[in-house]
Amino acid sequence: MDGGAGHCLCGAVSYRFEGPPNWQAHCHCESCRRNCSAPFTSYFGVNHGKWRWTGTVPQVYASSPGVRRHFCATCGTPMAFEGEAWAHEIHFYAASLDDPSVFEPSLHVNWNEHLPWVKLDDGLKRMRTPRRMRPDEDFGPVLALIRSAFAYMDVRIDPPSSVHRLTADAMALRAATEEIWVLEDLGQPVASIILTPKADHLYLGKLAVAQDYRGQGLARQLVRHAATRAKALALPELRLQTRVELQENHRAFGAMGFTETGRSAHPGYDRPTSISFTLRV
Structure with a gap:
């Protein structure tokens, strides 16, 4: 036309x-x-x-x-x-x-x-419109989504993921000071991310996509939304961490424009266990 x-x-x-x-x-x-x-x-x-x-x-x-x-x-x-x-x-x-x-x-x-x-x-x-969750909402469904999306890591990473310590009540408390965003389908969360504003960056955590909705670009959409939020908060970059063992995640974040900026070890480990990635916005 x-x-x-x-x-x-x-x-x-x-x-x-x-x-x-x-x-x-x-x-x-x-x-x-x-x-x-x-x-x-x-x-x-x-x-x-x-x-x-x-x-x-x-x-x-x-x-x-x-x-x-x-x-x-x-x-x-x-x-x-x-x-x-x-x-x-x-x-x-x-x-x-x-x-x-x-x-x-x-x-x-x-x-x-x-x-x-x-x-x-x-x-x-x-394309779905991201929705920010309120502290008074039921976080059970989004917690179930995160646990399901992270379950494959259990036999691959050491130490275990912090998702095992995450609770719905803890997420509600975090929603009061941080930003928990979801993409939904027929009222149910199919993708989610937790954004934590820091002094000089916006930290991305618990990026999750439901199994049946993978391959639709939902993770990319949430990362783009995170970049929009960082600009609105006058924060110059996005940061995230992923485990050393999850090479497919390293490639995925690299394809989104992130670059590796460091490696760190969990307490009690004498080897790097996490990789930090950064994206300027």
Whole structure:
């Protein structure tokens, strides 16, 4: 799709844009679903300055703080979305295109909010929105996720992982001063990470992905989110540690841009047991 036009049901509101969209995607968030009374909706982003209304200017509904939804006052057709998080662009509804067949989505966003009866097998990437857990939540499910994800280490590392000493109550206490983030599917955690702000870095701990959800880029997504959080906290780098025996983890973190910055030994050991990795943000 390289430029195009669209209109509402009655034809009063219309628009035109130039050049290819910044992105094309399906959105599953609840607010977009309710706005369209549809199981999900489809958008494409166009930079401001490269689009214009060519018919009647639509009405605007502020559906939440910082969000403006454009619609036709005559027929009610949703036309576009603007949000402070995307201040440089407008998001047009793909189904409003004069020729919707030219729409070429590349991913699903806010997949963590998809409806259970929406079953798709289109091969597109599925992006979930990270959610920070509150101290008053039940940490049992995320603790179970971490324990399951770390179980393979039991026969490979020495000393044993600290995950065996982790409890749901301890995680709730940590959530009050640290950041525990999860990616969810149908309300259940499928990936998690604990972020601990330090004086000069953000420490990443207990990065876990459920077995059935591996290979979908969830670990990378959480690491990217950690980098975003580090920037927001004015911390210049991410740091983490992994065990010496877990070479596949060393390769995975290296592929994400981390570099080895040191080795250390647990108390009572005369050999390195952990490797430190760092990523500048």
